[in-house]
Amino acid sequence: MGIPYEILSSDENEVLKQINTCFDFISKNSASYALLVRKGTFDSYSSKNIQKKNTELMSREEAIEEFIKVSGKDEIFFSTTGMASRELYEIRDKYKMNHSHDFLTVGSMGHTSHIALEKPDKKITVIDGDDAVLMHMGALPAIGSKKINNFRHIVLNNVAHDSVGGQPTIAQHINLCEIARASGYQYCYKVKSKEELIKVLSDSQKYSVFIEVLVRKGARKDLGRPKTSPIETKIALMRNLL
Numbered sequence: 001m002g003i004p005y006e007i008l009s010s011d012e013n014e015v016l017k018q019i020n021t022c023f024d025f026i027s028k029n030s031a032s033y034a035l036l037v038r039k040g041t042f043d044s045y046s047s048k049n050i051q052k053k054n055t056e057l058m059s060r061e062e063a064i065e066e067f068i069k070v071s072g073k074d075e076i077f078f079s080t081t082g083m084a085s086r087e088l089y090e091i092r093d094k095y096k097m098n099h100s101h102d103f104l105t106v107g108s109m110g111h112t113s114h115i116a117l118e119k120p121d122k123k124i125t126v127i128d129g130d131d132a133v134l135m136h137m138g139a140l141p142a143i144g145s146k147k148i149n150n151f152r153h154i155v156l157n158n159v160a161h162d163s164v165g166g167q168p169t170i171a172q173h174i175n176l177c178e179i180a181r182a183s184g185y186q187y188c189y190k191v192k193s194k195e196e197l198i199k200v201l202s203d204s205q206k207y208s209v210f211i212e213v214l215v216r217k218g219a220r221k222d223l224g225r226p227k228t229s230p231i232e233t234k235i236a237l238m239r240n241l242l
């Protein structure tokens with residue numbers, strides 16, 4: 001595309017030079033200049049504000065495993081873009097379940113709950129991320145106003161865009177439960193321990209329920225990717241729904 005670029009150095013002094021080169025070029029030429037960041041460049045960085053407080057929380061994967069353990073075998077899961085969907089896929093494998101009950105959202109960040117809204121006659125669990133729910137918040141009143149029974153909307157709040165590098169989100173300053181309540185969800189809970197989560201999940205089978213689960217950032221280093229294509233997974237779910 002003819003855009004000049006550099007690969008971001010791991011040496012901080014070199015990075016400053018690269019940023020200066022980049023800005024000089026942009027201001028002289030009114031044109032783009034790319035800095036490419038290799039995977040893992042920022043791995044050892046830990047946010048001073050967020051991460052230290054979160055070490056006692058469940059991981060996102062542990063929380064998803066609890067959802068699977070307490071849910072009935074016919075329940076349909078819609079999971080958000082990023083690692084949550086990869087984790088759901090691997091948990092199904094771990095329990096030797098097939099993948100015909102899951103819609104794994106690819107791209108379309110923030111749209112998972114809207115997609116799930118199309119199946120109000122089923123028991124639905126939506127697994128959302130804090131940033132995804134903030135991105136398309138209009139979904140909340142759309143769901144809340146319908147008062148759908150059997151609709152569990154779970155937001156795994158790690159106050160980060162964890163799947164794409166762990167940058168902080170504004171979710172730490174937003175009261176998601178209040179917004180869900182004002183949007184018409186019948187029950188709203190905020191939980192941070194496994195015990196609280198299990199209790200709330202078993203109490204929440206019959207209503208439109210919003211559950212914010214505080215989880216810690218991060219995923220297993222060896223987390224894999226779905227072995228079936230998005231289209232194969234979609235077809236398996238559609239066959240199951242028919």
Ligand SMILES: Cc1ncc(C[n+]2csc(CCOP(=O)(O)OP(=O)(O)O)c2C)c(N)n1
Binds near residue numbers: 129
């Ligand atoms: C519209 C759109 N914007 C950006 C992305 C890239 N993206 C994929 S996952 C993700 C972060 C999601 O953060 P969150 O919903 O909080 O979930 P987490 O990764 O923390 O589990 C981003 C920015 C995308 N897929 N679609």
